[in-house]
Amino acid sequence: xxxxxxxxxxxxxxxxxGAEAFLKxxxxxxxxxxxxxxxxxxxxxxxxxxxxxxxxPKGASQGxxxxxxxxxxxxxxxxxxxxLAAGPLAHGQSVAMVSYTLAPEARIAAITAEVAQAVAxxxxxxxxxxxxxxxxxxxxxxxxxxxxxxxxxxxATRIVHIMSVSGVHDLRPLLRTAMNATLRLDQDEAVAxxxxxxxxxxxxxxxxxxxxxxxxxxxRQNDLLANIxxxxxxxxxxxxxxxxxxxxxxxxxxxxxxxxxxxxxxQSFS
Numbered sequence: 698x699x700x701x702x703x704x705x706x707x708x709x710x711x712x713x714x715g716a717e718a719f720l721k722x723x724x725x726x727x728x729x730x731x732x733x734x735x736x737x738x739x740x741x742x743x744x745x746x747x748x749x750x751x752x753x754p755k756g757a758s759q760g761x762x763x764x765x766x767x768x769x770x771x772x773x774x775x776x777x778x779x780x781l782a783a784g785p786l787a788h789g790q791s792v793a794m795v796s797y798t799l800a801p802e803a804r805i806a807a808i809t810a811e812v813a814q815a816v817a818x819x820x821x822x823x824x825x826x827x828x829x830x831x832x833x834x835x836x837x838x839x840x841x842x843x844x845x846x847x848x849x850x851x852x853a854t855r856i857v858h859i860m861s862v863s864g865v866h867d868l869r870p871l872l873r874t875a876m877n878a879t880l881r882l883d884q885d886e887a888v889a890x891x892x893x894x895x896x897x898x899x900x901x902x903x904x905x906x907x908x909x910x911x912x913x914x915x916x917r918q919n920d921l922l923a924n925i926x927x928x929x930x931x932x933x934x935x936x937x938x939x940x941x942x943x944x945x946x947x948x949x950x951x952x953x954x955x956x957x958x959x960x961x962x963x964q965s966f967s
Contacts, residue, residue: 703873706914707865709833709943719944720777726951727779734786736779736794741818742811749815750775750794751822752782759789760825760857762961763816764950767833767863770808771800771879778832781951784958790828793819797838801879805868805890809847812838817852826857828961832947836864836905840892840922843901843931853898860904860961862950863915863943866893866922870914893922901931904960908941915943936960 700706710716736750762785766778775794782792795815797808820827831839842848843859868887871877888894897903903926907919916937923935938946938956949955 700870700914703870704875706912707871707874707876709912709915712912713942713944716944723777723780727776730780730783736782739793739818739822741814744798744811746774746796746798747811747815748775748796749819750779750782750796751819752786752792752794754786754789754791756789758791758823758825760791760827761793761819761823762790762828762830763793763795763819763839765795765797765812765829765831765835765838767831767835768799769876769880770805770834771876778835778947781832781947783951784953784955785828785950785961787953788958788962790962791823793823795819801881804881804886806886809838809841809890813842813847816842817849820852820855825855827852827855828858828860829856830860830862830950830957830961831864832862832950833943834865836861837866837868837890837892840864840866840903841890841895843897843903844892844895845898856898856901858902858904858961858963860906860957861919861922862906862957863908863911863946864905864918864922865915866905866918867891893925897926897929897931899930901926903931903933904936905933906936906938906946906957906960908943908946909937909939910942911946912943
């Protein structure tokens, strides 16, 4: 059946039993990680939200993992999603949790530019290979970093893997949602900011992961980018985590032995 209700197609919490419990739990988990491993605070701009929480591992750093939070470009911060750093951090990764200006104060194109600035700053602070991952809107933003001519060449060539988790990769359907009153997308921006309509970096390795119990539109968006970028020369993998929905799928990144942590670090995916 074709989509007739785009708001419902992109609604997550309404279709997740006990959704509010996740929204209460994430800040507590993030606060616990910050208390155990206080991050450095880096600033990549003068805006109030243009900051990075940089977590350093206890031993020598094995590289940089950048994590970008979700929230439909309108909500949340590293205060809610900082707990996701725990998985990569346990494997010796320095982890940069990126904050950015939210809509409606910033449009999506401006948010993309902010994240690019943040990635470049974090890359200057940490040597070695770079991995990018993000959830939902964060999945969109990290795949935008994988598009040609977004990051400085010296940073882009260090990227060894991008993993989008439950990402939105074609923004055009959002033009028909009520949330677009806040996002302020128009047709031109929706096209220009859709990774699925853009060319990936040469030699890019991409994993698109989604929960098997997510909304059908998120599963479609997940498979879409992997399919299109494969045809443009990227090494892509589309993965569904059985029994996981939009809110609990990210536990597989927060856990040191989680399936998404292993996938991001090029270990076995199971």
